[in-house]
Amino acid sequence: MSPSESPSPSERTPSENGDEAEQVLASMERQLGRRFRDRALLKTALTHPSMRDFAKVSYERLEFLGDAVLGLVIAAHLYHRFPDADEGELTRIKSSVVSRAALAHLGKRLKIADHLVLGKGMQNQGPVPRSVAANATEALIGALYVDAGFAPAEEFVLAQLGDQIRRNSKRRAATNHKSLLQLYTQRLALGTPTYEVLAVSGPDHERTFEVRARVNGRSFPSASGANKKKAEQRAAKHALRILEGEEKGSPVAPPAADDAEAD
Numbered sequence: 001m002s003p004s005e006s007p008s009p010s011e012r013t014p015s016e017n018g019d020e021a022e023q024v025l026a027s028m029e030r031q032l033g034r035r036f037r038d039r040a041l042l043k044t045a046l047t048h049p050s051m052r053d054f055a056k057v058s059y060e061r062l063e064f065l066g067d068a069v070l071g072l073v074i075a076a077h078l079y080h081r082f083p084d085a086d087e088g089e090l091t092r093i094k095s096s097v098v099s100r101a102a103l104a105h106l107g108k109r110l111k112i113a114d115h116l117v118l119g120k121g122m123q124n125q126g127p128v129p130r131s132v133a134a135n136a137t138e139a140l141i142g143a144l145y146v147d148a149g150f151a152p153a154e155e156f157v158l159a160q161l162g163d164q165i166r167r168n169s170k171r172r173a174a175t176n177h178k179s180l181l182q183l184y185t186q187r188l189a190l191g192t193p194t195y196e197v198l199a200v201s202g203p204d205h206e207r208t209f210e211v212r213a214r215v216n217g218r219s220f221p222s223a224s225g226a227n228k229k230k231a232e233q234r235a236a237k238h239a240l241r242i243l244e245g246e247e248k249g250s251p252v253a254p255p256a257a258d259d260a261e262a263d
């Protein structure tokens with residue numbers, strides 16, 4: 001076996017020699033694009049719980065840590081990248097980026113299944129389950145954090161999941177009516193939309209904001225929301241519908257009262 005190859009899980013047993021183990025770790029480091037100062041961390045991150053009785057360790061503790069590091073990296077990145085997004089939007093994007101499916105896909109791309117140390121029972125079950133690949137991916141992130149610190153772990157996560165973030169941000173843009181309205185008005189040289197708070201009602205713990213959009217000096221029907229950002233989004237939606245209808249020659253009727261609360 002050449003140094004660039006790694007033995008498959010079915011070829012590795014608890015009795016594998018040290019040279020083979022080192023080849024596996026070196027191969028994984030090449031996939032990650034980073035060498036570990038403490039290779040014992042990397043070895044632990046690649047040790048499935050089915051090996052616990054023999055190896056006395058598994059990736060579960062590192063998986064726990066990696067999950068937290070991953071969540072913080074993505075949450076902080078989204079917070080700064082999308083300053084106008086509310087909690088619901090940020091949560092939706094984050095949930096997709098750190099989902100089991102996304103992590104399993106990343107694990108497949110990194111060929112983690114080819115490097116895992118598995119007990120004989122797991123070896124005989126066929127291909128490594130996607131859930132195991134996802135768990136091991138989190139363990140590798142945890143190991144990288146312990147070995148090199150937060151900054152390298154953050155760099156790795158954002159480099160590996162950047163495409164996921166971009167794809168989900170595009171889906172977000174399709175429902176971000178403020179962004180869509182601004183793009184529309186810029187295309188027609190109407191300037192940047194502004195938003196005017198007309199009223200704030202209700203007790204402190206249950207406020208309702210009424211906001212209207214203004215474009216090139218023109219006011220559009222107002223909309224209400226539980227916070228200012230939601231009201232602005234709904235007001236932008238109303239303005240966009242009316243402007244698009246006028247451009248197409250199909251005027252849109254003012255929104256009904258119940259539509260003012262629709263997303």
